[in-house]
Amino acid sequence: MNYSYGLKRGIPIALGYLSVSFGFGIFASGSGLMPLEAILISMTNLTSAGQKAGVDVIATGGTLIEMIVTQLVINLRYSLMGISLTQKLNGKFTLWKRLLLSMGITDEIFAVASSEKENISPVYMLGLMTLPYVGWTMGTALGAFAGNVLPAALTEALGLALYSMFIAIIVPPAKKDKGILLACVIAAVLSCILFYIPIISQGFAIILCAVIAAALMAILHPVKHGEGGDAT
Amino acid sequence: MSFLVYLLAMALTTYLIRMIPFTVFRGKIKxxxxxxxxxxxxxxxxxxxxxxxxxxxxxxxxASIVGCMVALLLAFFEKSLLTASICACAAAFLVIWLG
Known part of the structure; x- marks a missing residue:
């Protein structure tokens, strides 16, 4: 679990980010932001849905309260991910390391870090964050400066990059563990229901679906001793 | 309102959401x-x-459905994250381009 192993694990995330943040760069300049502003947002936020919503608030001249509430609702899932990750940390995470490394809790970094078999170390987590951070920033810059040079079909297709990666993360463990499979199916079904009957915002819907699915499975299908390293 | 004020509100909110639970929770949950x-x-x-x-x-x-199917198939055969991701995008690209 050293730095270079983390770097390697971050490569697919970085490639996915390059394309998603490219889209964000195009979107931000289309919304009237300067390229430098788009880049600053990416460097300080590192979150796709939150940034898109944030640019909407800026573009429409929203209030600060609106900005804060939007970010809270959309990004609250990172709190849950943070709590989950604390159970996988080795003993070397001092306060300062936690303060720094929490910057890098994103959906993808969380997903890869929690799929590791062993407990994770601070240098591993730093390595894992490094390339995605660079990719996120560079993609935003490219999109903001030169978004219109790529053919539309290509930028469209790149929208699938991260979702495909999520699938590649969940399917292999779901094959081996019926509990994980069921948790995924329940979460997906609930998420579809809330998508087509939108009674709550989308950021909040994800948390709700995940919490219900995971709680149900924790009750119905407790993890057996020795199964799935981190839960023993 | 100036851009920097928005930026600060946005970045700070997002950071606190991540930082507080990650820093407060220590030790194993029993x-x-x-x-x-x-x-x-x-x-x-x-x-x-x-x-x-x-x-x-x-x-x-x-195109999205085709991309999703490709990702599911490759994930089922435990291909790497990168392979699944690139092939799904390529499949979707072909569908958009040919359609």
């Missing part, structure tokens, strides 16, 4: 229920984020 809950949470979150959003990831629903 409750079996919570342990199991946290064991399932990553997969449940990813699944809820992917479905049904992946079907709308491009403006061409057929």
């Amino acid at each position: 409750s079996r229920f919570l342990q199991d809950f946290l064991y399932y949470i990553p997969y449940a979150v990813l699944s809820a984020m992917t479905f049904p959003a992946i079907f709308y990831a491009t403006e061409n629903t057929a």
Whole structure:
């Protein structure tokens, strides 16, 4: 679990980010932001849905309260991910390391870090964050400066990059563990229901679906001793 | 309102959401229920984020569905994250381009 192993694990995330943040760069300049502003947002936020919503608030001249509430609702899932990750940390995470490394809790970094078999170390987590951070920033810059040079079909297709990666993360463990499979199916079904009957915002819907699915499975299908390293 | 004020509000809110739980929770959670809950949470979150959003990831629903199928198939055969991701995008690109 050293730095270079983390770097390697971050490569697919970085490639996915390059394309998603490219889209964000195009979107931000289309919304009237300067390229430098788009880049600053990416460097300080590192979150796709939150940034898109944030640019909407800026573009429409929203209030600060609106900005804060939007970010809270959309990004609250990172709190849950943070709590989950604390159970996988080795003993070397001092306060300062936690303060720094929490910057890098994103959906993808969380997903890869929690799929590791062993407990994770601070240098591993730093390595894992490094390339995605660079990719996120560079993609935003490219999109903001030169978004219109790529053919539309290509930028469209790149929208699938991260979702495909999520699938590649969940399917292999779901094959081996019926509990994980069921948790995924329940979460997906609930998420579809809330998508087509939108009674709550989308950021909040994800948390709700995940919490219900995971709680149900924790009750119905407790993890057996020795199964799935981190839960023993 | 100036851009920097917005930026500060946005970045600070997002950072605190991440930092507080990660810094406050120390040591192992004892409750079996919570342990199991946290064991399932990553997969449940990813699944809820992917479905049904992946079907709308491009403006061409057929392309999105084809991309999703390719990703599922490659994931089933345990190909790497990168392979699954690139092939799904390539398949979707072909559908959009040919359509």
